[in-house]
Amino acid sequence: MLLTVRDIIKRYPGADPDRPVLNGVSLELAAGETLSLTGESGCGKSTLLHLVGALDGFDAGEIHLDGKPLSGMDDAARAEMRRGTVALVFQQFNLIPSLTVAQNLAFHARLAGREDRDHVAFLAARLGLSDHLHRYPEHLSGGQMQRVAIGRALALRPKLLLADEPTGNLDERTGDLVFEMMVELVRQSGAALFLVTHSSRIADRLDRHLTLSRGRIS
Numbered sequence: 001m002l003l004t005v006r007d008i009i010k011r012y013p014g015a016d017p018d019r020p021v022l023n024g025v026s027l028e029l030a031a032g033e034t035l036s037l038t039g040e041s042g043c044g045k046s047t048l049l050h051l052v053g054a055l056d057g058f059d060a061g062e063i064h065l066d067g068k069p070l071s072g073m074d075d076a077a078r079a080e081m082r083r084g085t086v087a088l089v090f091q092q093f094n095l096i097p098s099l100t101v102a103q104n105l106a107f108h109a110r111l112a113g114r115e116d117r118d119h120v121a122f123l124a125a126r127l128g129l130s131d132h133l134h135r136y137p138e139h140l141s142g143g144q145m146q147r148v149a150i151g152r153a154l155a156l157r158p159k160l161l162l163a164d165e166p167t168g169n170l171d172e173r174t175g176d177l178v179f180e181m182m183v184e185l186v187r188q189s190g191a192a193l194f195l196v197t198h199s200s201r202i203a204d205r206l207d208r209h210l211t212l213s214r215g216r217i218s
Contacts, residue, residue, distance in 0.1 A: 001028045001031075002030060002031040002159060002192050003028065003063075003160060003192065004028050005026055005028070005052065005063050006061055007025070007060065007061040008024070008058050008062075008063065009022060009024060010022040010047055010048075021044040021215060022044050022051075023216055024061070024215070025048060025217050027210060031159065031190070032190050032192055033208070034193040034195070034208070035194050035210065036196075036202070036204075036209045037049075037194070037195070037209075037210050038196075038198065038199075038200055039211055040213070043213060043215075045212055046196060049088075051063060052065065052194065053082065054073065054078040054081045054086065055088075057071075065081065065085060066085045084156065084158070085158060085160060086159070086160045086161075086162060087108070087158035087160075087161055087162070089149050089150055089153050089161065089162070089166045090164050093137070093145040093146055093149045095148055095149060095152075097138060100133065100136055101132050101140070101148055102124070105123065105133075105151045108156050116157075119155060120151070126181070127148075127151050127181055127185075128181075129144065142170050143170055143175075146167070146169070147178060147181065150178070154186070159191055159192065160194065161192070163182065163195045165197055166179070167179050167202070168198070176202075179205075183205070
């Protein structure tokens with residue numbers, strides 16, 4: 001398994017210690033598989049995604065990503081994990097406004113010392129961005145900005161793409177187009193996809209669909 005989550009417990013500081021936001025969560029994700037997670041607002045979906053992405057720690061349980069346990073990793077090891085094995089796409093596009101589309105696409109891969117201009121050009125073409133490479137984010141539509149964010153993540157050639165409500169800021173038609181592009185590119189790359197969404201319509205289009213409720217997976 002590329003990802004194994006076992007009996008994860010996560011509490012928020014200051015919250016009721018007897019009601020953790022994640023209370024014994026377990027799941028598995030194979031290489032190349034796509035998985036969606038739905039649940040009511042505030043149930044801990046994004047929290048779980050952040051734990052898998054090595055952005056936050058947990059109170060009990062274990063997460064293994066690409067055969068490596070996340071518990072006990074120092075900040076440098078977690079950062080290395082995010083530069084190679086896993087990449088993230090958020091609802092907020094988080095583009096760098098002072099960089100062009102081309103520079104944003106290559107940014108994370110360049111930081112990781114893994115920039116491949118041919119691969120970036122391929123991603124730009126598949127995402128319909130080839131005619132916008134010299135533009136800045138402020139001149140793009142929401143759908144175009146999210147396509148840049150997806151391309152930037154995939155430019156790292158990650159084994160796992162984590163996507164947190166990636167179409168949440170887009171209208172339904174644009175969101176569907178962006179979603180389809182993302183899934184197609186993920187499948188072509190051989191990466192796995194773990195998607196958090198509020199939309200059961202989108203969730204059902206992936207290989208598996210799980211629901212998080214009252215801190216547990218169903």
